[in-house]
Amino acid sequence: MERPSDIELRRRQFKTQPSTLHSRRQQAVCVRRAVKRYGTKNNPYVVLDNLNMTVPKGCIYGLLGASGCGKTTLLNCIVGRKRLNSGELWVLGGTPGSRGSGVPGPRVGYMPQEIALYGEFTIRETFKYFGWISNMTTEEVESKVDFFVNFLMLPDADRQVKNLSGGQQRRVSLAATLLHEPELLILDEPTVGVDPLLRTNIWNHLVEITKFGRTTVIITTHYIDETRQAHLIGLMRGGYFLAEESPERLINQFGVDNLEDVFLKLSVMQNMGKRRRSSIAKTVTEAITVPEIHGGTVNPAVVLDDEAGEISGEFGDSVSINSRSTRRVSIAPEPTVDTPVELPPEDDSEVSCKDYLKIVKANHMRALIWKNFLWMWRNIPMMLFIIGLPIGQAILFCLSIGHDPVGIKVSVVNNEINFPTEVCPVRTLNCNTTKLSCNYLNVVANNYSISMEYVENEKKAREMVEKGKSWAVIVVPHNFTDALWSRIENTRDAPLEDVLASTISVYPDKSNENIATFLTRDMLYGFLGFMEDILRSCDFDPRSITLPLAYKKPIYGYANPDFTDFAAPGVILTIIFFMAVALTSGSMIMERNEGILERSLVNGISGTELLFSQIITQFVIMMGQTIMVLIVTFFVFNLTQVGSWGTVITITLLAGICGMCFGFVVACVCDNERSATYLALGSFLPIVMLCGIIWPIEAMNDYLKWVSVVLPLTQATESFRCVLARGWGISNPVVYNGFISLTVWILIFLTISILVLKFKKG
DSSP, X not given: OOOHHHHHHHHHHTSOOOOOHHHHHTEEEEEEEEEEEEEOSSSEEEEEEEEEEEEETTOEEEEEEOTTSSHHHHHHHHTTSSOOSEEEEEETTBOTTSTTSOTTTTTEEEEOSSOOSOTTSBHHHHHHHHHHHTTOOHHHHHHHHHHHHHHTTOOOTTSBGGGSOHHHHHHHHHHHHXXXXXXXXXXXXXXXXXXXXXXXXXXXXXXXXXXXXXXXXEEEOSOGGGGGGSSEEEEEETTEEEEEEOHHHHHHHHTOSSHHHHHHHHHHHHHTTSOOOOHHHHHHHHTOOOOOOOSSSOOOOOOOOTTSOOSOXXXXXXXXXXXXXXXXXXXXXXXXXXXXXXXXXXXXXXXXXXXXXXXXXHHHHHHXXXXXXXXXXXXXXXXXXXXXXXXXXXXXHHHHSSOOOOOEEEEEEEXXXXXXXXXXXXXXXXXXXXXXXXXXXXXXXXXXXXXXXEOSSHHHHHHHHHTTSOSEEEEEOTTHHHHHHHHHHHGGGOOHHHHHHTOOEEEEOTTSHHHHHHHHHHHHHHHHHHHHHHHHHTTOOGGGGSOSOOOOSOSSSOSSOOHHHHHHHHHHHHHHHHHHHHHHHHHHHHHHHTTHHHHHHHTTOOHHHHHHHHHHHHHHHHHHHHHHHHIIIIIISOOOOOSOHHHHHHHHHHHHHHHHHHHHHHHHHOSSHHHHHHHHHXXXXXXXXXXTSSSOGGGSOHHHHHHHHTSTTHHHHHHHXXXXXXXXXXXXXXXXXXXXXXXXXXXXXXXXXXXXXXXXXX
16 A cells, blocks of 8 residues: 555645646546436426536545435446436546447446345356456456455355345445456445455555556545545535545645545535524534635535525435525536636547447357356246246146036926926937927937026026026927927928927026027027937938038038137237246346346446347247147147147247347336336237237227237237148248238337337436
């Protein structure tokens, strides 16, 4: 560590001098007239307002202030993750985010307030991930592991991060920032929860790495007096700079013993001249003597608006700064007329055409794909659940949807028999058979899904239906057999009374349309079969009473179609689609909420690389889901499949990729799990209803048909259905339209995700 006299000499070197082009080029960070606001136009919440800041290369810059004053917001602007509403920002020779600037990228090391690490990874694996992102080799990373374990007093490098204490986790986070020796270090409260001895070691290391101007450090901390080793400090309050100077000069100018007293006096000067609303603040400020300052460090001649905040945060009265103030002004000196405020010219970096065509970097993709697979390996139970869930859903669908109902209860009033003393006899049909109603009812009960319960009278039968104990009332006239024989023998000459007496009355409960439809079908088919048996027993041609329609062998499908076959294509695509939505959106939101996503983006990972790495790794999971679902539906439950297996697998995988891309949109647009869940669930029902999955599109409202056509799964479902039931190939327009529709939606979702990741900054 340097002697105090040497440090003081270096601090004087970094003291603000009249700016020249040459001295400007020696600045690592330069901020001029920066304004950053949140909120609405009419009621903005001001975070930064007309802030000016200069950080020379090779210095330690301490950024100090109360919580909520804008420190973290300013740092996010410096690393290119937030945009200023107005003003100018220059970092390491260029504006953050410009091509070739390296910010975000390997030239900057960023340690956020959050731990922002994968808990399932070991310390060694964490270093390897961040090292690979910064284009370090595995050997270079391994050479640094022992150093940081000893330097930061960490446990064994093969321990998982989640098993470390909070302080140890923060030290691992600091080590991941220092690992690749960046030009600019941004450390947001790195010494929180660190013991004093280790804190001293960290500061000694920061002094060492900045000794020869190799590295510039911007550090925020709650331990304000530890920044006495910094070359420059900037004191912030409420989005404004109170002062920017070396610690010793501030202490000497204010005649105090520590920097906390300096900050308190500057806060009093900022609040000077306004009505005190807090008795605590009044007591504190009246006890402080504000020195007369004639230098350029601070400007005490400031009177704040009455709405401005009190002394706030850790360093004074705990009353927050009021965000409604529009007349807040800084007491830091404004640039004079002779001092230029223009930013230095950006360093020109040669950019070839090849650089513009390079969408992803090999080292970034390697790190991201390795990280994703490692996370899956460390969460095997969850992965098994994710793969098994669509299989369970497919099994439930095949067992529950599309089958004929069994045991439909109906109430029968047969007036041909004297119930309950007499029951229907079971006999063979012939031309002399009596009580034909019994034969008909027995045919229906034995061959179809109807369960008959005989009752004494129609009133009781109706009561059973009204109480929900029966689905229909069947009433047979007392002379049904005689009247029916009369109709058969006399045909067109049968008397009207015989026509009426040979008619069985059915009173169904149509509150459930599906049950009523099946009941009507079974009663009708049962009667047609019963009449054919009668005519055949009497040597009549049974075709004389059949319908004048003959349904021959179907061109596609089966003679007795199954609703399961109709719904299966849409259900399979829906399961794969929404499982991919849940997996991708959940993964990205988890990373963002834990700060890992933001940290990776600051380290230079692009939105395109992030999305492509997720597609590659989760494609493996989706392959497993797809294969297992297809095996269950087509080999276990024998659903119809007469087309090409290659076409079936391809369109299913495309639907999964489309769902993954939609999951990216959900994760990018939503800020938390709750809103993402609402968006995903809100999109589920419209897709199921409007894409022809459970009901034909031809039955929809005319306007909804136009909406349905452009939805992601509409064309794909019809295409899949044609492959399964008709055996059509990719050359058929109906089939390849499904492929085109999914591909277009994949590109749309990817484009939206990349744009949101690129431009969704505060």
